[in-house]
Amino acid sequence: MKLADGLFLESCREVAKKYPSITYNEIIVDNCCMQLVAKPEQFDVMVTPNLYGNLVANTAAGIAGGTGVMPGGNVGADHAVFEQGASAGNVGKDKIVLENKANPVALLLSSAMMLRHLQFPSFADRLETAVKKVIAEGKCRTKDLGGTSTTQQVVDAVIAKLD
């Protein structure tokens, strides 16, 4: 899509010139998805137009663990709203709510992003570290990560690990 995506690329190039110390490259979206599944470590920050971003974010989230663990945020000129990074296929299903198996990690990490945005880096770090320790330990995991813990159990574990 030479004009539409072309304009997007032109804009990215203009901004990239202002940051010569940051490596900038361009990749076609279909090749990008292929590279993501084969070798995701080659990517660092990815900036995309709307639709491609949706697809790439979900692909990346899937590779990294799923909707239950990926944080996200929406940023505007005056406001910011933080929420899970990838679309949750299980949104609005009451049955799952009753089961109490939802993974709180994604939203906890999103709230850490919010704290960082509000310029509370030490609080953000504490929260992130606690969450990461709980996951790394592997004892307290919800169903989507292969465990049997409930939402509350994971939250309690995170609180226990806060220093």
Added chain:
Amino acid sequence: MTMAAFLARRLIGNRSSQILGTSCSSSGAFISVARAFSSSTTPIKATLFPGDGIGPEIAESVKQVFTAADVAIEWDEHYVSTEVDPRTNSFLTWESLQSVLDNKVGLKGPMATPIGKGHRSLNLTLRKELNLYANVRPCYSLPGYKTRYDDVDLITIRENTEGEYSGLEHQVVKGVVESIKIITRKASMRVAEYAFLYAKTHGRKKVSAIHKANIMQKTDGLFLQCCDEVAKKYPEIYYEKVVIDNCCMMLVKNPALFDVLVMPNLYGDIISDLCAGLVGGLGLTPSCNIGEDGIALAEAVHGSAPDIAGKNLANPTALLLSGVMMLRHLKLNKQAEQIHSAIINTIAEGKYRTADLGGTSTTTDFTKAICDHL
């Protein structure tokens, strides 16, 4: 329908859907029937576009393997010209295009798009002139070539004529451009019909329609409507609708969830490449483009790799597997299976592998190993 085709249909009776296979229109069906009745010694003519770069070498591999397997195909070779043919406004000559229209089947190697203006891209020329409306890519894990995903066995069927790639863009004012996405009932029904027919004739159990109709309610909505309609005619096949972002996530988490996927153009482009990445990349991926009247143009979708051209290093797997798809389309299933098994076994064995798969074999060694495995 001609008298001959009508009589043929009556004779075959209930088995018609199997013999007439993948073609949708009646004249296409007639071609397949004619082949079924032709003597086994009459070779079938197929157009071959070796392409550029590594194209000629891998095309040579295909010819060798097919000869070794006694496949009765007579190749009608065509090359991309160095000058634009005014009749086609492209580097592909009128004769080349006519050849595919006459033979109804073809095999295409990688073609480098020449730089410059005032001519159509080669792929666009083929697609428009041959009315290639569906791009079919089977993706399955190759035993012996390990990736992070072992249980991939799916087929992506992508609508190839419209959607986001209709080529309709314009600048509204400086800094604002519009791109128009077109979805038509005709194209959507055509690809949906093909997808379900493919699923049925290949014994697949499930068809998933991939969309973003929650946002693009009219365009993807129309596409889904068409898939819904066709699905009703195939009650034995499980039909589901999956939103594209969910689909991406499911594919990288658990590709075994999918069987046949049918999608509009852009999603198909992205998803089919994503799936190729799951099993090892474009160097191993076959594909087949289906046109009206039963035309099938199988092609290797990787690039022409000019840096290794002429060095006997290229991996012919993608073109060979595409050739197998072509044979299946021609209902030469026995030989298709023979060649397919030979390729799989050669790769699985691990003794002969080209550089891109981590081995040290040359193209010719690898080809010979496959011939030996037949």
